[in-house]
Amino acid sequence: MDLSAINxxxxxxxxxVAATPILLAAxxxxxxxxxxxxxxxxxxxxxxxxxxxFVVAVETGxxxxxxxxxxxxxxxxxxxxxxxxxxxxxxxxATGLGLTLFGLGLSxxxxxxxxxxxxxxxxxxxIPLLSDLPVLGRIVFSHDLMVxxxxxxxAGVWMLLKYSRAGLILRAVGENHEAAHALGYKVIRIRLxxxxxxxxxxxxxxxxxxxxxxxxxxxxMTAGAGWIALAIVVFASWRAWRVLLGAYLFGGITVLxxxxxxxxxxxxxxxxxxxxxxxxxxxxxxxxxxxxRAALNAPASLGRVFHASN
Amino acid sequence: xxxxxxxxxPSRFWAGLTPVLAVLATxxxxxxxxxxxxxxxxxxxxxxxxxxxxxxxxxxxSRPQLMVKAGPLILIAIGLSLGFRAGIWNIGxxxxxxxxxxxxxxxxxxxYPSESFLxxxxxxxxxxxxxxxxxxxPAVLKTRFGTNEILVSLMLVYVAENILASVSSGLLRNxxxxxxxxxxxxxxxxxxxxxxxxxxxxxxxxxxxxxxxxIFAYVLLNRHMLGFQIRLTGQSPRAxxxxxxxxxxxxxxxxxxxxALAGAxxxxxxxxxxxxISIDFGSGYGFTAIIVAFLGRLHPVGILLAGLLMALTYIxxxxxxxxxxxxxxxxxxxxxxxxxxxxxxxxxxxxxxxxGKPEVA
Numbered sequence: 001m002d003l004s005a006i007n008x009x010x011x012x013x014x015x016x017v018a019a020t021p022i023l024l025a026a027x028x029x030x031x032x033x034x035x036x037x038x039x040x041x042x043x044x045x046x047x048x049x050x051x052x053x054f055v056v057a058v059e060t061g062x063x064x065x066x067x068x069x070x071x072x073x074x075x076x077x078x079x080x081x082x083x084x085x086x087x088x089x090x091x092x093x094a095t096g097l098g099l100t101l102f103g104l105g106l107s108x109x110x111x112x113x114x115x116x117x118x119x120x121x122x123x124x125x126x127i128p129l130l131s132d133l134p135v136l137g138r139i140v141f142s143h144d145l146m147v148x149x150x151x152x153x154x155a156g157v158w159m160l161l162k163y164s165r166a167g168l169i170l171r172a173v174g175e176n177h178e179a180a181h182a183l184g185y186k187v188i189r190i191r192l193x194x195x196x197x198x199x200x201x202x203x204x205x206x207x208x209x210x211x212x213x214x215x216x217x218x219x220x221m222t223a224g225a226g227w228i229a230l231a232i233v234v235f236a237s238w239r240a241w242r243v244l245l246g247a248y249l250f251g252g253i254t255v256l257x258x259x260x261x262x263x264x265x266x267x268x269x270x271x272x273x274x275x276x277x278x279x280x281x282x283x284x285x286x287x288x289x290x291x292x293r294a295a296l297n298a299p300a301s302l303g304r305v306f307h308a309s310n
Numbered sequence: 311x312x313x314x315x316x317x318x319x320p321s322r323f324w325a326g327l328t329p330v331l332a333v334l335a336t337x338x339x340x341x342x343x344x345x346x347x348x349x350x351x352x353x354x355x356x357x358x359x360x361x362x363x364x365x366x367x368x369x370x371x372s373r374p375q376l377m378v379k380a381g382p383l384i385l386i387a388i389g390l391s392l393g394f395r396a397g398i399w400n401i402g403x404x405x406x407x408x409x410x411x412x413x414x415x416x417x418x419x420x421x422y423p424s425e426s427f428l429x430x431x432x433x434x435x436x437x438x439x440x441x442x443x444x445x446x447x448p449a450v451l452k453t454r455f456g457t458n459e460i461l462v463s464l465m466l467v468y469v470a471e472n473i474l475a476s477v478s479s480g481l482l483r484n485x486x487x488x489x490x491x492x493x494x495x496x497x498x499x500x501x502x503x504x505x506x507x508x509x510x511x512x513x514x515x516x517x518x519x520x521x522x523x524x525i526f527a528y529v530l531l532n533r534h535m536l537g538f539q540i541r542l543t544g545q546s547p548r549a550x551x552x553x554x555x556x557x558x559x560x561x562x563x564x565x566x567x568x569x570a571l572a573g574a575x576x577x578x579x580x581x582x583x584x585x586x587i588s589i590d591f592g593s594g595y596g597f598t599a600i601i602v603a604f605l606g607r608l609h610p611v612g613i614l615l616a617g618l619l620m621a622l623t624y625i626x627x628x629x630x631x632x633x634x635x636x637x638x639x640x641x642x643x644x645x646x647x648x649x650x651x652x653x654x655x656x657x658x659x660x661x662x663x664x665x666g667k668p669e670v671a
Contacts, residue, residue, distance in 0.1 A: 274472040
């Protein structure tokens with residue numbers, strides 16, 4: 001094994017790239033869960049975003065347009081979930097699972113003639129002087145725009161939830177929908193907005209996978225990233241900054257195991273590729289072991305069906 | 311003004327009718343989808359739902375396949391439905407299915423070339439135990455630490471797939487396979503094979519077990535204290551606790567049972583239709599079984615019918631792929647749509663549509 005082949009600067013830079021899809025999906029799901037809705041369909045929305053973004057980017061040659069369409073596609077699928085759970089009052093767990101299965105099928109169908117094509121390159125930001133700085137330049141100043149957008153989204157969601165009136169209303173709906181309804185807030189409309197936002201974020205995350213990270217389309221390419229995003233929301237105990245921490249931690253593990261594989265570590269490849277999932281489980285255990293603390297932060301109405309009786 | 315009013319109790323009439331309506335709605339939506347793909351919708355629907363059973367030249371092949379596909383789906387879905395009824399969400403049946411196949415086949419292969427008649431029962435036990443053990447991980451973590459069983463069981467699917475890849479090219483690889491990945495073919499080894507019991511019916515031990523599981527689950531849910539506790543916990547966890555139900559015990563039992571059944575299904579598959587452990591052994595039965603469980607209203611008899619229907623869409627999908635060049639993903643989408651329509655129509659069982667102004671209380 002040759003550990004010196006692993007360049008720490010490149011490692012950190014690629015960690016950010018690896019973490020961005022999960023980060024985007026997780027910050028969207030955080031907002032959804034804060035509004036009291038549990039959408040288990042993140043994986044389905046991500047993969048739909050991945051295929052929408054890829055197809056549009058290939059057809060138009062514009063990655064930017066691809067990302068926009070990925071967000072729209074993810075949001076559209078999320079609104080289907082919203083329609084079912086909010087208006088038709090279906091079980092959120094079952095509907096979320098259905099959304100994942102549906103999304104996997106839909107994406108495979110849309111993407112079947114796009115397998116093996118390379119996506120148009122998403123330009124990396126080149127800031128004169130700053131990008132040329134040693135170490136820092138590569139880590140901080142020369143990513144593509146989506147990495148910065150994901151960071152801005154985390155900051156934005158944090159500010160929205162903590163300081164704005166809209167965030168307060170969103171949290172009120174998530175904590176006690178009956179009280180929020182009695183105060184005159186449109187519970188269903190607010191939740192639908194949150195669900196659509198979550199879908200758009202998941203779609204962006206998926207498109208980042210198919211357009212930047214890989215960058216190709218293959219069936220089922222998200223490979224559980226959506227579920228890891230869900231786990232990260234629990235890990236973060238529903239706080240925006242901790243989502244960032246969680247996502248970068250998992251990005252780090254993913255990149256590190258890939259680097260170890262490339263460096264020919266003595267550990268079997270299968271053990272390395274299952275490590276992100278095993279560590280997710282481990283983190284979930286550690287987080288839920290302090291049950292009282294984690295439960296305090298969970299939105300009180302999470303996963304409960306709202307039906308206005310009058 | 312149209313509004314919804316919650317029914318005091320779910321309507322039995324609608325609960326029975328909605329799966330049928332959902333299937334019809336899926337057919338209609340599917341027809342639109344196929345038309346959009348440039349296929350003749352009527353022919354596509356006929357190829358999927360009618361030809362596998364009644365086509366003069368294909369039916370002889372595809373009718374037995376119905377049992378082969380329905381067996382594992384029903385077996386897994388019966389186990390899942392017990393947990394789902396109690397609000398325990400085992401989403402990782404696919405992983406338990408794979409681990410069951412690995413453990414069962416591994417136990418058999420360790421004794422190669424034994425010809426004992428006890429070998430196959432031993433393999434079934436090892437398979438069920440493997441699935442049970444894999445399901446115990448989320449169960450114990452949930453009861454000990456309160457960890458979310460949905461996420462843990464699902465993460466374990468990816469772990470199981472990696473283990474499968476590892477053993478099929480390492481531990482269980484056929485020593486006489488000239489270095490190709492994949493284990494010995496169990497079908498060619500009489501003591502370990504899970505053969506067709508009656509020629510041209512597709513009936514193998516897994517299908518028999520599935521039917522037994524249906525009866526067992528029916529009796530359990532309707533006549534046994536444990537079944538009552540499962541149903542009570544699903545309807546009101548608080549009431550169940552007051553009635554003396556131990557939630558931790560219920561979690562261990564429900565997850566354990568569903569894991570054991572999924573593991574057994576995996577063993578029957580690997581010793582029968584699949585024949586060997588290979589990298590692409592995982593076929594998504596564990597996920598489709600979730601749809602089957604819901605489509606069957608979590609009721610054993612319903613699951614039996616839903617399993618047969620879902621098996622039909624599998625075979626019909628393969629046929630449509632062959633005959634009409636329909637993409638294989640279309641059938642997956644079709645199955646997802648079915649679940650959606652069903653969930654959407656569930657509303658009519660739980661709510662009543664009222665037209666007019668609400669009465670003043």
